[in-house]
Amino acid sequence: MVCDRTFTTSKFRQTLLFALSLDGNNQIILLAWALVQSENKQNWRFFLGHLSNAIGSMVTDPLTILSDREKALINATDSLSPNAYWGFCCQHIADSVRSRFGIVAQDLFWKVAKARSSVAYDDALAELREASSRAADYVGTITPELFATSHFPGPRFGSLTSNIVELMNTLYVEEHQLPPVDMMCAIWHKEMNRRYNTLQSARSRSEQHALTPWGSELLVKSTRLAGGFQIDVSSNT
């Protein structure tokens, strides 16, 4: 799940908080949204609290939440269940590294973020230190459990960034300009239409397809990459 906020551009500037996720077909799904007066710890608590109440599995199942390094949001995460793993969007850190230390440091940061073991993480960090000790110090100040693949405690399914937020902002750019009732209605209708179309396309696929179109494509690609190895679907779920 990805949490972020955006600002409305109507007369009374409000803040729109939202939670997004990806469905089985790798399509964005808008889980919930809230209109609040401003972005602060109290409002994020309000949002996450309602979301936890609404989605029971958020409390029982392991959940990974990615966000930018917004302090108000980080401070509000103590209201989440112990099954929730909090992480930073690596793209935000990478952008920050690039603006401070240059593009070479940014490339090396990605190596650090994607390292699959602690040893590989240390090696990548050492490589970054060779190129720029200040960049390595900067990355070192960020807790690796919050961004590095090798240290992250929860499941991330390969998602290191919260880039889907940008797509969401693009998708709902016109709605942000509307007054509150019109905006809520417009977002509601757009989201419901998207969900209806997704459901229709899923129903139209024959039952023989255990995977979504995106999943099937991924399986074909993986099979091709695996060369001689055989890849089978483990279960229908």
Added chain:
Amino acid sequence: MNPVHMGCLGNRNVKRRGISTQRFLHTAVPEVIPVDRSTTPKQIVKAVQHVFHQTIPYQQAKRTLNTLQRNDIDLEREQFRQLGALIQIMKQADPDGDFFLGSDPVTSRFLSTFIRPFL
């Protein structure tokens, strides 16, 4: 001259009485240019000039802009008052969803609203 074109030429020269009146501008301006917080009086002057071929004074455009923006504020204020009704409608349409509207208990001023459609 081809008489067919006389109409066009005539139209160009028609004197529109009251182009500068606020009443006319209040209805005409939103039709020729989208008015929002970033709109400037100069843009209104240009838009009116382009569509109606007449120049309105800058101050006139500024007054029109102020009125239109004030109307927007009134509309938006009214919509905040209607949020409660919207939440009720959404609850009826999606009984399994989660909806919440928070307002100040003393002033009834809008504080927050939460919407989570049923998955």
